[in-house]
Amino acid sequence: MTETPAPTGAFPFADVDEARTRFADAGYLTDDRLATTVYLQSRLDKPVLLEGPAGVGKTQLAASLAEVTGRRLLRLQCYEGQDESKALYEWDYGKQLLYTQILREKIGQLIEDAPDLHEAVERIAKQDSVFFSDRFLAPRPLLEAISSDEPVVLLIDEVDRADEALEAVLLELLSEFQISIPEVGTVVARHLPYVVLTSNNTRDLSAALKRRCLHLFLEYPSAERELEILRSKDTGLPDALAARLVEVVRDLRELELRKAPSISETIDWARTLAVLGVKELNAEVLSATLNVVVKYERDLTKAAAALPRILDPNAEVPDHLHGHGHGHGHGHGHTHSAESGRPSAPSSDDGDVDGREVRRNKDEPGRHDKAYYGKEGGSGGPKRVPSGQGKKSFAAGRARKRPV
Ligand SMILES: Nc1ncnc2c1ncn2[C@@H]1O[C@H](COP(=O)(O)OP(=O)(O)OP(=O)(O)O)[C@@H](O)[C@H]1O
Ligand SMILES: [Mg+2]
Known part of the structure; x- marks a missing residue:
């Protein structure tokens, strides 16, 4: 997609603006914070940790980083119960x-x-x-990233789904960029990879992990940037309708839905409406296509009921469409922050918004010691590794079966 040649020098971007332009050329639109974070990563050799709701471009950032820097993308998809042998080597x-x-x-x-x-x-x-x-030795993504002949981009996706034992392994890797294999010795990185970690916030990550990373919370974009993203995707929807659609989606995000629509869903909706040849955004056509952006039945009912008022705050809405249990008016009278649009915390019967409920349930007080959250200085990595996990030794200086 991009015409820009892969960088030959040590640093891929001369400054923040160049980072922004190169990403835009590759079809990824950054805001100031994101462009600055990526630029700093390339200068400081620090991993980037992106947290935020689904569909705001966390994974895509790593793919675009690989594209603009001409590096190979290695991906470790994290999941619950994942054994470290699947992450390091077997x-x-x-x-x-x-x-x-x-x-x-x-x-x-x-x-x-x-x-x-x-x-x-x-x-x-x-x-x-x-x-x-x-x-x-069968290298898995982490060892592959360390031992690769060429510098790579390492994406550690959805790290919040991994167990804390794997998080501990990552901590060691991210601070030393080396892996000790008891039978073989220590493998030290030939080239430092650009590491991008993403999290959907299903649980809080340790302070130790956050400390090692440039941390950025990716929110839903401003209306302006979301419209720019829509334009860049050539959805086929006329600009005026696209601008209106972005406003509608932003209003839907205010509805405390179980799953708020993300950027990728705005793109899908625009493409759907373009394919249908829609000339005007009215409640009828939006309701008929609402399933493109809203994925739970209860959300559908709630969103369909709110649509008339979102489109026209003065609309007469029949009584039976009121009373769906969310605690404010339907799409009118609420404010949008410049780069936010983030829904407020769910009421108890509202299901989970962006994994917050799951996180709250998992993160009972006392589950970790205080240092885990950084309240007592947070030195070192998580101390507790559940028994039966963390069998291998991955850092230099640990006892090895056969020293080399
Ligand atoms: N800044 C952006 N510029 C261009 N496209 C974007 C941007 N942000 C998101 N997108 C679009 O949204 C899609 C979804 O993004 P992505 O898969 O990276 O989201 P995510 O945050 O990783 O979501 P999840 O948490 O569900 O994995 C991308 O494929 C891309 O088309
Ligand atoms: Mg993702």
């Missing part, structure tokens, strides 16, 4: 087995004159390093 068991089958005769010769079982085991054990070597 031993290729199948290959090890295949080799032992092929080498069966050779292995037999090694132990044929062993006087007893103990001696035979000793002799086999001496060959460990053959089978636990680079040849049999």
Whole structure:
């Protein structure tokens, strides 16, 4: 998409403006804060942590960063119960087995004159390093990013879904940019990757992780920027209608829906209306296509009821359309902050808005010690690693089975 050549020098952007322009060329529109954060990342070699609701461009930022810097994108998608072997590396068991089958005769010769079982085991054990070597290592995204010949962009997506044990592994990686493999030794990064972490806020991340990153909360964009994004996507919707649509979506975001519509849904809605050849945004056509932006049935009812008033604050709305349980008027009389439009906290029967309810439930007081949230200086990483996890050692200086 971009005509800009990949940078050859050490720094990809001369200044913040260049970062903004290069991202725009690649179809990603930043605001000042975002452009500055990306520029600083490239100068300070610090990971960026993006938090915010779904669909505001967190993942896309990493993809666009890879595009504008000409780097390969490596992605670690985090999920609950994820084992660190899926994030760092695994031993290729199948290959090890295949080799032992092929080498069966050779292995037999090694132990044929062993006087007893103990001696035979000793002799086999001496060959460990053959089978636990680079040849049999299957790197997963984190090790791949560290050991890559070329500098890469490493996206650690939805880190809030990972368990704290994996978060602890990440902490070590992000501060040292190296991984210790007990059987092989320490792998130190050849080139520092640009690391982008994203979080949907389903739980609070540790202060230790936040401290290591340039932290940015991505909100819904201002009306102006959202319209610019719409224009850049060539949705086919006439500009005047697109501008109106952005206003409607912003009003819908005020409705305390279970899932507020995001930028990607505004884009989808604009494309839908363009395909339908809509010439005017009225309650009828918007209601008929509301399922493009609102994904829960209760939200649909609430949004459909609010649409007439959103389109015309003086509209007469039949009584039966009132009373859907949200505590303010339908789309009139509320204010938008310049870059916000963020819905307020849900009432108890309103479901989860952007994972807040989940986070609240998970984050019971006392679940972590105080240092976890940084209240007592927060030195070091999370101390607690649930038993059965964190089996491997990943930082330099830890005890290794076989030092190199
Ligand atoms: N600043 C932007 N410029 C251009 N397009 C954008 C921008 N922000 C979001 N988009 C569009 O919105 C889509 C969704 O963005 P993305 O998938 O990055 O959201 P997300 O924040 O990662 O959401 P989730 O939390 O659901 O993963 C992108 O594919 C892109 O088309
Ligand atoms: Mg994402």
